[in-house]
Amino acid sequence: MTKNLKRLDLIFKNEGDSEAILGKTLARSNEELISDLIASGLKGRGGAGFPTGLKWRLAADDKADEKFIICNADEGEPGTFKDREILTSVPHKVLAGMAVCARIINCRQGFIYLRQEYTYLVPHLNNAIEEFHQLMKKFEVDFQVEIFMGSGAYICGEETALFESMEGKRGEPRNKPPYPTNFGYKGKPTVINNVETLAHTYSIFKYGPEKFRDLGVKDSRGSKVFSVSGDTPIPGIYELEFGMTLQKFVDDFGDGDAKAVQVGGAAGFCVPRKRFEKTIIGYQGKLTGVSLPTGGSMMIFNSSRSMYNVLHNYLDFFVEESCGQCTPCRVGTQQLLMGIQAVKRGERPSTYLDKLLGLAEVMRVTAKCGLGQSVANSFSSIVENFKEEMIY
């Protein structure tokens, strides 16, 4: 089952009714709201695709006296630039989502963890937060939101590294379990959601879960904001329904010569032309529409591009952005990079690529966090589909 490419305007539409919607939502019971979220089928738009309603319920079930809700705005995935647009256009939706979550899980403090490069957004966001605090006062809700600035490390978009960073430590992912809903920021139960996820919760509370669920296919419900870049005449941010084939996407956004699309950024998968027709953009199967840490990146490459250079570029990125604590990620990324260089220069036989594919697979099953685990996505999908370009 595939869907036609359908452009939507749920996220960015601003009808000026947010106070009424928030008031109406807060008047409903926690159980109703969580049921709605679960019924909507909303999954985290940050990468891992964890069901949002379930996440909130897990945090609500923990009886700790102090809890937190954090909006993850550390949008660091190469090729992703949609969260900053959401925070620019509709910050009140994100804040409203946080307020509803706070009420449900019983927390008084929220944070927006903002990517360092988005410092320019701070005055704008603080205005929105100021208005939001007035609204909270009006609704007699004891909930405050603060901005916490990141320091520029990709890894801090990983939720547990983000907590460490907020606690003033090195941004290094923690062992899981325990999970954030029980042991998050400052060791307290914490809901951490991507910017877009929170904005979607607003839409669900406004329009009801059915309308959201009607969009998309199977396990991929609703719409998704995509950052479209690369060899396209119309780069930009687009809200599209889940479930379209990559072929339909390329027909609409490509320049007529697309040979591959990198779905989900450096941590995502590369899909070659021959598989466009069979690839559905969504959470099903191997291919996801999103990827860690902030998804929705669609990079189109036409036939003038060297996929070796594309991969080299991604690996350069990982070699630098790995936190360095776990072996497979720290050393593995270096070996993958130096390995493809050695094959290209003829210093290692082409069969060495098989050794590297094996290494990528080991990294996928042994790395401590999503970063190291997902290096294999781009590495294997590019090497397997464009082997000649790696060698010659």
Add this chain to the structure above:
Amino acid sequence: MSSQVTLKIDSISVSVKQGTSLLDAARSINIKIPTLCHHEDLCVAGNCRVCMVEQKGSDRLLPACAIPASDGMEIHTNSMKVRNARKQILELLVSEHRAECTTCYKSGNCELQELSHEYILGENAFINLIPFKEYTIDYYSPSIIKDDSKCIRCQRCVRTCDQLQNIGALTVSKKGSEMKISTFFEKPIYQVVCTNCGQCVNRCPTGALTEKNYVEEVWSAINDEKKYVVVQTAPAVRIALGEALGIDPGEIVTGKMVTALRRLGFNSVLDTDFTADLTIIEEGHELLQRLKKVLKDKDKNVRLPMTTSCSPGWIKFIEHIFPDFLPNLSSAKSPQQMFGALAKTFFANKIGVDPASMVSVSVMPCTAKKFEANRPEMYSSGYQDVDYVLTTRELALMIKQAGIDFKSLADDNYDSIMGESSGAAVIFGATGGVMEAALRTVYEVVTGREVPFEGLNITPVRGMEGVREATLKIDKALPEWDFLEGVEVKTCVAHGLANAKRVMESVRDGSSNYHFIEIMACPGGCLGGGGQPIPTSPEIRNARSSAIYREDTLKTIRKSHENPEVVKVYKEFLGEPLGHESHRLLHTHYTPRERY
């Protein structure tokens, strides 16, 4: 019971307490899962990924050290997937490690080497990363050498320095391929707040952190016919040396060690325990003097509590972190330095050797002693009092180099004049030992009677609890000490600098009111010192501790003031405790240091 979970590991059913890691669950049924970043003394890191195991139904592997066992799990520790991952992870580690195993100081006692030997058959398929990187080797400290090219980033040292010692001299800097273990502003170790305790060295799984060794210097001295080489051995060496020479932890090898030292060619084989007894006399009298000045004379210039001063890691710690408490430190030198000062004066004179031609070597369980011997204050004899400090490990190396079959050696006794010691001196090697030894003497000086504990065993100050308190009531004091009548002497014992910090903070904020505090920088005291055989663990330290207290009970003399050679040195040379000669040779002063 609900607090138990049952799972299967390699098809063997096992029940463990809830919260037990998969690693410990496997160990409980004698399945060994290899580890590198894991250490029993430290928190779980889950960094190296060597301990990965497979759970049935799970695509990704699990780090056994970091995942708690849960009901119904089916774990495989040796599946193809596990073996393949483990081997590749080891290959990765080796690819960023300067593997010069034939010349490496740590060879033969290297966990990476051992695992590579087990898992890597043949040449490493990955690219050797070493030639593509720049590494620093920091060999400027007198105690510790840090070679980044051998580091596998397991962060054991970082966790040791932070959790056990609360120092944070070592930390992680940079990220990705440049991530490394570094210091404040990447300064050399000797320029940062490092106590030289060497606990990091004890826990480093490779040759990245080692003690600076002086083996060649000592061989040269021994082989120089113009030199007269004396050696002293610390209390904690004799109960651990065997471990480095194929003997189980907890065996006392004093006699064999003495034989071995003679065989190595040392001219006089003497005992730090002798000056440990002397320390008790000096420090004990200093305590009594302070008590008198504070309690009787109401002298505001004299500080209590008095703290011990024999652990050089602790000394450097207090100089950096609590410099305002330096007046609380006993001015008594450590036994090593008392020994050094006497060796080139009293002893040289006795045996008719020119102190200029004397080389004084000490064997210590400690890396900070190397720093201590180099302190500018330690020249009381007119020469450097102690020339070279060897760790227990270095001595073991020399014994191996000399081709001595240690296990088969016959026992021998120390030379006389500075070789006799009491049980009180032996227990210096364990946390609480200095306190116990001091109390045995002080109580007797004040009351004329032995401490009121069965067999002189002051058990309340013993044990492995991080901070221990004990009170000793003075009963029927002699007339000279009547001001102490009925006084409850409050004592405190702490080991590991994190615990030392807690105690000193309680002193600073007034929440404690101790008279006397013993602090040892290392966990377990000297027996767990940074110069002791590797590995270390709570179990090993307990075995060493039992050996120390066993050695104490085997001694005919149990109290420092009854050591006949100590009595003699006062009669013939020093005069009286805290006297002029004592002050010149056996006491010192301390230097406030920066916190950064």
